[in-house]
Amino acid sequence: MPFTIATWNINSVRLRLPIVEDFLRRFQPEVLCLQETKCPNELFPEAAFHALGYEHVAIHGQKGYHGVATLSRTPFADVVRQDFCAVGDARHLSVRVSVADREIRIHNLYVPAGGDEPDPSVNPKFRHKLDFVEEMRHMRADAEPGVSSILVGDLNIAPFEADVWSHKQLLKIVSHTPVETEGMLRVMTDGRWADLVRHHVPVPEKLYTWWSYRAKDWDAADKGRRLDHVWGSTDLVAQVTEARVLREARGWERPSDHVPVMVTLDL
Numbered sequence: 001m002p003f004t005i006a007t008w009n010i011n012s013v014r015l016r017l018p019i020v021e022d023f024l025r026r027f028q029p030e031v032l033c034l035q036e037t038k039c040p041n042e043l044f045p046e047a048a049f050h051a052l053g054y055e056h057v058a059i060h061g062q063k064g065y066h067g068v069a070t071l072s073r074t075p076f077a078d079v080v081r082q083d084f085c086a087v088g089d090a091r092h093l094s095v096r097v098s099v100a101d102r103e104i105r106i107h108n109l110y111v112p113a114g115g116d117e118p119d120p121s122v123n124p125k126f127r128h129k130l131d132f133v134e135e136m137r138h139m140r141a142d143a144e145p146g147v148s149s150i151l152v153g154d155l156n157i158a159p160f161e162a163d164v165w166s167h168k169q170l171l172k173i174v175s176h177t178p179v180e181t182e183g184m185l186r187v188m189t190d191g192r193w194a195d196l197v198r199h200h201v202p203v204p205e206k207l208y209t210w211w212s213y214r215a216k217d218w219d220a221a222d223k224g225r226r227l228d229h230v231w232g233s234t235d236l237v238a239q240v241t242e243a244r245v246l247r248e249a250r251g252w253e254r255p256s257d258h259v260p261v262m263v264t265l266d267l
Contacts, residue, residue, distance in 0.1 A: 001100045002241070003267045004029040007152035007228055009110070009210075009258035013037040013069065017045055019252050024052050027246075029262060030073050031097070035110040035154045037067035044069060060093040068093045068108045068153070076106075084132050091132075100267045102148055107139065109153035114174045126174065129156070133183040137190045141233035151193060151231040154258060157184045162203045163226035175225055193231040196263050200243035210258045211250050218250060230263045239265040 006029040010016050013034055024032065032054070037044065040063045049057055054071040060081045061067035067090045070076075076095035084091055094107045112132055115125030141149040159181045161167040170176040188195065201207055208224025215221045230243070242264040249259040 001267045002264055003099050004242075004262055004264040005031045005033070005106070005150060005152060005230065006260050006262040007033045007035070007108070007154075007230060008260040009035040009154040009228060009256060011036050011038070011256040011258065013039050013067075014043070014045060016254060016256060017048060019249070019255065021048060021052060022252075023246075023249070023260060024049070024054065024071075027260075027262065028053075030099075031106060032071045032260075033106070033108040033152045034069045034071070035067070035108070037061055037069050038064055039067055058093055058095050060090040062090040066090045066110055068110050070095055070106065070108050072097065074099065084135050085128060087128070096147065102267055103144075103146060104148045104150055105144060107149070107151040107153070109136075109151065109155060111136075111154065111156045113156050114180075116174060118172060118174050118177045118179070129174075130179065130183065133157070133180070133187060136187045139187070139191050141192045141194075141231070148236055149193075149233040150196075150236070152229065152261075154227055155184065155229050156227050157181060158225040158227055159184045160198070160203050160226075162206050163208070165206075165208070165223040165225070170225075175227060188231065192234060194234050194237045196230045196232045196236065196240050197226075197243040197245075197261065199237050200240050200263075207245060208247075209245055209261055213257050228258055228261045230261055232263075232265075236265060239267060241266050 056072040058070045076097045078096040080094045082092040091110045112129040114129035117123040120127035209228035211218040211224045244262045246260040
């Protein structure tokens with residue numbers, strides 16, 4: 001049974017609802033996880049997704065900032081909203097779905113961007129990001145016996161040299177500094193997570209999911225970073241049949257600066 005999960009930092013779900021609807025009509029993933037919805041729960045456009053067959057919607061939102069949402073064709077249970085760093089931000093949501101004979105916990109995460117200055121002593125946003133990543137080390141892919149795990153979202157870190165347009169030029173730029181990349185790799189190792197996208201599209205192939213709005217011609221400049229990820233428990237690695245970054249979405253009308261990432265598993 002093919003099962004496709006997609007993740008997309010949409011940078012305001014209400015503003016970009018038309019392109020989300022178009023994406024769902026064209027690609028029809030079983031599950032779509034959105035980040036940076038920037039929408040309180042009561043204003044989330046749930047009816048629009050129901051009309052497209054995504055009858056199961058879990059939301060963790062707040063006014064104007066952050067926010068995550070999980071849309072599914074498949075019923076889910078046991079919705080969990082974790083308050084990372086105990087600051088009240090809407091940055092995590094997880095659900096448990098049943099696919100074929102398998103139970104899967106799906107985590108949807110929006111990691112703090114961290115501001116511009118990669119020094120936690122002078123930049124509280126960067127300190128918050130490092131604390132958030134440290135807390136993620138407690139998230140284990142094998143936390144629930146008999147349940148597989150998928151972790152997706154805008155993790156705001158490009159961990160490998162091939163995940164950025166220039167490793168040397170970005171070593172002191174937030175999202176690719178050593179303290180961040182090493183921290184993310186510790187999260188993966190400690191939690192027994194596998195990078196499902198990089199298992200299918202291995203390093204050293206360049207792969208990006210984000211291109212800045214500041215670039216006059218993002219496509220020609222191609223100064224991208226891979227900030228959006230799909231991880232899984234190790235039992236899912238052999239089931240991955242496709243991993244795709246929908247680069248074309250960066251050129252859609254009124255786009256997000258992130259594009260969808262899709263992984264298909266044969267379950």
